[in-house]
Amino acid sequence: MTLKRLAIIGSTGSIGRQTLEVVNDLRDYKVVALSCGHNFSLFRKQLMKFKPDYAATLGDAVYLREEFPETIFFFGADGIEEMLEAAMPDAVVNGASGAVGLRYSLKAIETSKRLCLANKESLVCGGKLLIEKAVQRGVEIIPVDxxxxxxxxxxxxxxxxxxxxxxxxxxxxxxxxxxxxxxxxxxxxxxxxxxxxxxxxxxxxxxxxxxxxxxxxxxxxxxxxxxxxxxxxxxxxxxxxxxxxxxxxxxxxxxxxDMKIPIAYSLSYPVRTYSSPxxxxxxxxxxxxxxxxxxxxxxKLAREITGVPSKQIAYNAADEVAVKYFEKGAIKFGDIFRIIYRVVEKVFEASPHNFDEVLEIDRFSRKLAEREVIEL
Ligand SMILES: NC(=O)C1=CN([C@@H]2O[C@H](COP(=O)(O)OP(=O)(O)OC[C@H]3O[C@@H](n4cnc5c(N)ncnc54)[C@H](OP(=O)(O)O)[C@@H]3O)[C@@H](O)[C@H]2O)C=CC1
Ligand SMILES: CC(=O)[C@@H](O)[C@H](O)COP(=O)(O)O
Ligand SMILES: [Mn+2]
Incomplete structure (x- = not known):
């Protein structure tokens, strides 16, 4: 049996870790590429166990090269994209969190035949771009959510x-x-x-x-x-x-x-090969x-802006910023919605034509959100 070659973006996160558990059980996948953000200690363990041909870290972990000479490493957000280009896997699981996931989804569509999509922000920020590109290239997007x-x-x-x-x-x-x-x-x-x-x-x-x-x-x-x-x-x-x-x-x-069930289905579709009680x-x-x-x-607010891309991007960006401040104890739980509402209100209706325009609206919305935090 030919093993299917799999890349996982965000292997150290909740989706990433569960994907590796599923792959361990299914046994017909070979993990060829793994990427993480900054959790290098867990990533190291994953590299030891799965021995991918390619790996990438968002943060600087150049020292891993010495420990894993068989693996080709890439660094930074560009490095994660380069890893996909080098690996050309059969399928990519996108388990990164946040709007940044869109760039990996777009790259996955250029480099593989199936995108197993957990990163919902990819569709919220670039739904039309992503779907059109997938259709053009005949790449399957299988939802993991x-x-x-x-x-x-x-x-x-x-x-x-x-x-x-x-x-x-x-x-x-x-x-x-x-x-x-x-x-x-x-x-x-x-x-x-x-x-x-x-x-x-x-x-x-x-x-x-x-x-x-x-x-x-x-x-x-x-x-x-x-x-x-x-x-x-x-x-x-x-x-x-x-x-x-x-x-x-x-x-x-x-x-x-149990997220392992939809993760496994996204990998094995159109058949079911995973066992779970x-x-x-x-x-x-x-x-x-x-x-x-x-x-x-x-x-209610999300419903009101569904189909208006710039406001969708603003909604997500403001939430990402507000949640970070809430985690740090700098704002109240109730402030999260307040910030999202104010940012979404200030962003004009627009439809970005490419990834750079999405990024521009995302950055602008984050700046607005930072300002709203100060003005609370
Ligand atoms: N968890 C779940 O059960 C579900 C999650 N989802 C969606 O899946 C996505 C992932 O969620 P979840 O697994 O919970 O998130 P986690 O925060 O647990 O994991 C995120 C992963 O992405 C990595 N990462 C963080 N920032 C970046 C970046 N800028 N570039 C590349 N990689 C990055 C992290 O690395 P590190 O930790 O090493 O820094 C980690 O591996 C989200 O979009 C979420 O909405 C959807 C349905 C269910
Ligand atoms: C597991 C999953 O798909 C999550 O997106 C889940 O839906 C979150 O739980 P809530 O239903 O509380 O949003
Ligand atoms: Mn869900």
Whole structure:
């Protein structure tokens, strides 16, 4: 059997680490390229175990060259792109966090046949650019985000659903009294009720910025208008999404809250080769709840800007900046939305034509967000 050659961007993160666990189980993939940001100690262990031909670090870790003479190293954000060019893998898992992920997604489309996309910011910031480039080059984009993986699977071999829906856990503050949300601490916000994930996305679950990003992600992936992408709370995160058909049928995607399942599916599609125990059916409780926008104004705002690229970029950039300040204890939880709202309001409506224009709007939005932090 020929092993499929895989590159993983962000191998030291939550998605990256779980991808390596999956690859270990599946056994028909050879990890040819790995990249990390700054977690060199974990990266070192991954290099020892998976022995990739190519590796890249965002930070400066030139010393790794001596320890791993068989591996060709690259450094910096350009280095991560160069690594993909050198490796020319069959598939790339993009598990980087943040808008920066778009440049790796665009490069993945030039250098491989399949992009397994966890980095939802790629679609939020450059959805049209990315999809068009993938179509032109005949490259598959397979969603890794759990809800989108669910919808993707539901849509295979059937008529197009009239509407789709994705679910939200409600995040760590879903049962807090409304008036206490403003002052919630980082420790409280990081207690996600169902999923174990990186810090930013966990904070984004509590504001529902994550769900806002996901509505936009679904808009580009599946080509639905915002009004036809519904959102509900599913407290146990067992229903990931659903497809609503014209004949009254609703198909649900149900499964454990375990990211290894959608990661594995993105690799093995169109078949399933990964084994994982399913939920005990006699203990299965399925229920959905309406979302209260007073508790989650960031989701309402994301809906209002879906399809307006410059504002989508601003929404994400302002959140990235605000979340960093919240993590440092410099702003309140409630300030995250305040900053996003003000930045999105100030950015004009525009559609970037290329990556450089996306970058320009992203940088401008970050500057606005920094200013809003000072003026709070
Ligand atoms: N975690 C999850 O369960 C899910 C995540 N996603 C999405 O997947 C993406 C990754 O999330 P998650 O794994 O939680 O994030 P993490 O923060 O856990 O991991 C991010 C990874 O990206 C690396 N990284 C950070 N900055 C850069 C950069 N500028 N260039 C290249 N690499 C960088 C990090 O390196 P290092 O740590 O070495 O500095 C790390 O390996 C996000 O877009 C998120 O929304 C979607 C669904 C579920
Ligand atoms: C696992 C996954 O796909 C996350 O994006 C998840 O959706 C986050 O949890 P929330 O539903 O709380 O946003
Ligand atoms: Mn998700």
């Amino acid at each position: 759990s809800e989108h993986s669910g919808i993707f699977q539901l849509m295979i071999g059937d008529s197009r659903p009239e509407k789709i829906f994705i679910t939200a856990s409600g995040g760590a503050l879903r049962d807090y009294p409304l008036e206490q949300i403003e002052e919630a601490t980082l420790e409280e916000v990081l207690k996600h009720p169902t999923w174990s994930m990186g810090k930013r996305i966990t904070i984004d679950s509590a504001t529902m910025v994550n769900k806002g990003l996901e509505v936009i992600e679904a808009h580009y992936l599946f080509n639905y208008e915002e009004k036809d992408i519904l959102t509900y709370i599913c407290r146990n995160s067992l229903i990931h999404g659903g497809a609503i058909y014209r004949d009254g049928v609703i198909k649900l995607h149900v499964g454990e809250a 399913h939920i005990k059916l006699d203990r299965l409780t399925l229920s959905l709840e309406e979302i209260d926008y007073r508790r989650y104004p960031a989701l």
